[in-house]
Amino acid sequence: MAATAKKPFYLRPPWNILFEFHKLEKLTPWNINIAYLLTTFLEEMEKTGQIDFRASGVALDSSALIYLMKSKLLLKLEEPPPPPKPLQDFLPPPLFLPLRHELTSTTIRHLLEVLDDVLKGEALHRTEKAPAEPILPTPSEVLPQIDYYLMEIELQMDRLYKSLTEMVKGAGIIQFSTLIKGIARLEAIRTFILLLFLAQEERVSLWQDEETEEIYITVGGFDTARNGKLTP
Amino acid sequence: MEDLTLQEMENSPHDSSGPSQSRQEKTTNELALVEAALYVAGRPLTLSEICSVLKTRSKNKTKRLVKMLSQEYASRNTALEILELKDERYVLQLKADFTPHVRKLVKRPLLSVGPLKTLSYIALRQPVSQKRVVEVRGRHAYGHIKLLKEMGLVASERKGRSAILRTTDYFADYFGLSHDISIMKKELKRILERDKALKEADEG
């Protein structure tokens, strides 16, 4: 009982299916409601406060896998049924017609005679425009309800980078927990994503302590870990 | 009169009785005219059609010229042959042995293998009901039959509620086959066996 209580919520049904691949193989993919699992997974995570990015990653990976299984099944179902067996009878080989060259009677005059007719038809349509670039639909048509926040990611990144620079002054390093202290959970997640973007551009360096799971942030290419200060 | 002159020329090119050089030239030119006619037509020509190209009324002379040309083709060991079909009709065509090697170069819309198989089945089983052909060859045979009818190779006649298919005289002429269906079927079997042997030799 005590052991179960310590287990993270997502290792319990129904979410455990996303974390135990061996169980997945025994189930029919059609019986798995991916949308339901992921929505409740996120809700539960928010509710319990157990924010675990690795778990989210695994859940996403598993959902993709289940989706793939469904698509494969769908493709299998779409294969046409085998054609009815033809009646058995002696089927002679194809009878190839003898090849004979034959001069054809069409001359350039014929070609141009009919052209006159065609050009009359063309006049009914406006002239062809120079092959224009395809007009792309505006992003709002393609991506409904896209987060305004994401559209401004560069701006947000700069904002975060500026405040990080301020915060690390002196120590040169800041903990992730300090950074998100007192801010809403969603905002914390956004901050983490922005950090990943900044790290990708090598504007910040990230390092996680395996024991405490605390994430340390340094600004610029300054690698604290390599300097030995925080080497585990 | 004209026939006689020609024979003299052929038999004795050194005969001093006439200006043999120019006579020979004339024959060469006439043979070339026959060849030109057969080449551009791409179909069997009747003796009268060839006569009209030669601007002669003598069917015998024309026949002799076509035979000379045909023999010349045979002796040259070429890819082409001049065949005599029924009713004194003549055709210039590619020898069947060469077909598999050069089929891909033909730009005219030819029948593809599917319709040719359906044609082959109809030819061997005729008269045969359309229903039966579709049963044996599958539903795509409807399209084949339509195409074969458009090309004039197959004709259908209604018999009660079903359509009975048979090959046309044009089909028989195209292959130089007998118009008599039972004889034609025997000839066809021979052609198909030869084709099969050729194909095997080619693949082997």
Next chain:
Amino acid sequence: MEDLTLQEMENSPHDSSGPSQSRQEKTTNELALVEAALYVAGRPLTLSEICSVLKTRSKNKTKRLVKMLSQEYASRNTALEILELKDERYVLQLKADFTPHVRKLVKRPLLSVGPLKTLSYIALRQPVSQKRVVEVRGRHAYGHIKLLKEMGLVASERKGRSAILRTTDYFADYFGLSHDISIMKKELKRILERDKALKEADEG
């Protein structure tokens, strides 16, 4: 190198001196294959096309064979001739002198009126998008374009999401037009205008 290997192959593997008879037979057969290719194509063939029929990669060998055949034709004094065109293309055709005599036997049009109209439009407006051709000619033009491509008269290339159509060298050769598209279009327009003027003069 390849020629050498081929020559070795032609010789009997048991006899290094080679039975010349079989070599000669092989050449005869190869000449016949070239003839077969040129005959059924009815259009100029490139050296590579002939190579592929001979199943050889040696352009020199193929060129030699085509020249031999061409000389044989020339020496036979026949109605047909094998000509070398530019860009190493070869064609078997009727000598021009014979055309007037046999023209009346030529009955089959290259294309029926519908596809011919589509072809004429593509020729004048090329390069033109398939979409545009269908707009002007109607939905049946899809079938026409397929046919024209199968016959090698039109080629298409993808450009983004649309297909751009133009006529092929075979088209130019068939109608005796320039291979250069802008020159060809001028030629077409010139003939078109001349015809129109003639027609108006005739009617006026």
